[in-house]
Amino acid sequence: MEQAEVERARETFEREVRKRFEGAQIEKIEFLQYGEEPEVEPGGMLGRVTIAGPGGQPATGKKEREQALDEFHTRYKEAIHEFAKDLRARAGSATLEFSVEGQPDDEAEHGPVIKLKLARGPGPLGGGDPSLTPVMARLGPEDLETLDTLIGVGIAGSRAEAVRWALARIRERPAYEQIRAHSREIEDLKSQF
Numbered sequence: 074m075e076q077a078e079v080e081r082a083r084e085t086f087e088r089e090v091r092k093r094f095e096g097a098q099i100e101k102i103e104f105l106q107y108g109e110e111p112e113v114e115p116g117g118m119l120g121r122v123t124i125a126g127p128g129g130q131p132a133t134g135k136k137e138r139e140q141a142l143d144e145f146h147t148r149y150k151e152a153i154h155e156f157a158k159d160l161r162a163r164a165g166s167a168t169l170e171f172s173v174e175g176q177p178d179d180e181a182e183h184g185p186v187i188k189l190k191l192a193r194g195p196g197p198l199g200g201g202d203p204s205l206t207p208v209m210a211r212l213g214p215e216d217l218e219t220l221d222t223l224i225g226v227g228i229a230g231s232r233a234e235a236v237r238w239a240l241a242r243i244r245e246r247p248a249y250e251q252i253r254a255h256s257r258e259i260e261d262l263k264s265q266f
Contacts, residue, residue: 079106086120089159093152097145098125100174111217114232115224117166123174131175138173139185145171146187153187161191166231192231210236 083104090102101123107115126132126141146153153171160167171187212220220235229235243249 089156090122093156094149097149098129099123100125112168114166115221119168119170120160121170121172123172126173126175132173133175135182135184138175141173142171142185142187157189157191167191
């Protein structure tokens with residue numbers, strides 16, 4: 074995307090957030106693309122909305138953040154779902170995230186967050202095939218680069234597709250069938266105990 078297009082998309086996203094959540098105390102609106110945040114896939118975007126804590130102040134504890142986010146969700150539930158639906162129709166791969174100001178740096182204390190993964194197409198999360206099982210994995214920079222390279226050269230359209238492609242290549246190897254056979258033998262032996 075050209076820089077001018079990115080700026081227009083950022084402005085449009087911010088304008089839509091302010092319009093749809095009118096009256097909410099919004100502290101920060103971010104429109105992030107691939108390269109700006111590791112979780113954003115090539116061609117994707119992350120729309121992050123940070124609301125004020127109780128009384129318009131940053132929340133100091135997880136309970137305060139939870140209460141503020143619950144109140145926001147109760148008040149704007151329909152607007153959140155309509156916004157997600159509209160983004161799903163416009164964007165290829167997008168995530169819409171809502172959190173409360175005052176998130177600590179410590180990941181263990183981070184949260185709560187409303188996070189909606191949006192993708193076009195039928196099925197759960199636009200995935201198309203209801204027989205697929207979502208799996209969450211934490212990957213390092215080298216692994217992300219590998220998946221993004223597969224996307225960049227057209228082998229896969231998303232990180233999930235790239236992982237499925239890599240797993241299919243493993244299943245094609247003769248050694249994989251040998252491992253499966255040994256695994257079945259071990260299971261048979263376990264059942265004899």
